Amino acid sequence: MNQNKLCETIDVDDGKVTLADYMGNDLSVVNAARVSFGKRKTELDEKDIKLIKYLAAHKHMSPFRHVVFSFTLEGVSEVVCRQLYKHQVGCSYTSGEFKEAATTWNEVSGRYVEFEPEFHIPELFRKQHTNNKQASNEGDAVEKNTEAQKIYMSAIENGYSAYKQLLELGVCKEQARMVMPISFKNSLVWTASLEAAVHFIKLRDHEGAQLEIRNLARAIKKLIDPICPHSIAALLDSTK
Incomplete structure (x- = not known):
């Protein structure tokens, strides 16, 4: 190469x-x-x-x-x-x-x-595609985008906080990571x-x-x- x-x-x-x-x-x-x-x-x-x-x-x-x-x-x-x-x-x-x-x-x-607190944060939360069950509408945000972002951020913070707490209790990394947000x-x-x-x-x-x-x-x-x-x-x- x-x-x-x-x-x-x-x-x-x-x-x-x-x-x-x-x-x-x-x-x-x-x-x-x-x-x-x-x-x-x-x-x-x-x-x-x-x-x-x-x-x-x-x-x-x-x-x-x-x-x-x-x-x-x-x-x-x-x-x-x-x-x-x-x-x-x-x-x-x-x-x-x-x-x-x-x-x-x-x-x-x-x-x-140990994972750092770095996560993907969408700028907008897309609507579900009307005809494709697995796809979204590119550029088409939900009406309550700000509220959706707050819920998203709360879930991330809770997941990472749980991860850190498990590590502080002495739990091994390979198990503590299981609570990390995807x-x-x-x-x-x-x-x-x-x-x-x-x-x-x-x-x-x-x-x-x-x-x-x-x-x-x-x-x-x-x-x-x-x-x-x-x-x-x-x-x-x-x-x-």
């Missing part, structure tokens, strides 16, 4: 995601596919772009797994992290076939460190193949997904798009 000038940071809600490291690009996909014929390219041309589209359209995914991205997420709520974790299974297995090294992550552990902020490293990253973007940058995870998916796409524009476009198009 080689660090590159393209690596940058994007703010997501009240956290941030950084493309810390990556390996490969569109040409890596092409060369992985052409190795069967003992061929290797040094520059991408129109034939290679057509090959990328063909691979994506016909679900020949192994060449896309030779490109890997490593992200650091800081100050991201555990609500978002939990949805990201699902892709360890969702991206590693498809139709019963194991896909090697699809995604992996390491996070700050509440078993080792809105607490966490930090982690997430590494994914190109295929897995695009699979995540496809599923999470969707109107049925939670807005906070949608914002993360959009940021990740913005970070990796300059590296593999043709592969990302082909993979997203093949899933329509």
Whole structure:
């Protein structure tokens, strides 16, 4: 993996995601596919772009797994992290076939460190979507937004206070953390193949997904798009 000038940071809600490291690009996909014929390219041309589209359209995914991205997420709520974790299974297995090294992550552990009082605080509390049972209306706040925020803050303060009291009683960190609100902020490293990253973007940058995870998916796409524009476009198009 080689660090590159393209690596940058994007703010997501009240956290941030950084493309810390990556390996490969569109040409890596092409060369992985052409190795069967003992061929290797040094520059991408129109034939290679057509090959990328063909691979994506016909679900020949192994060449896309030779490109890997490593992200650091800081100050991201555990609500978002939990949805990201699902892709360890969702991206590693498809139709019963194991896909090697699809995604992996390491996070700050509440078993080792004491959590700081840092939580995700929404600026507005959204209304439930009228047609989608799991979604909300982006930008559409409830009428009593201030009252909702007071209730939210009270729950956070009570949860963190209970956590601190348990620690003061000598309760181990791994048990005391169980009372922490799910809105607490966490930090982690997430590494994914190109295929897995695009699979995540496809599923999470969707109107049925939670807005906070949608914002993360959009940021990740913005970070990796300059590296593999043709592969990302082909993979997203093949899933329509």
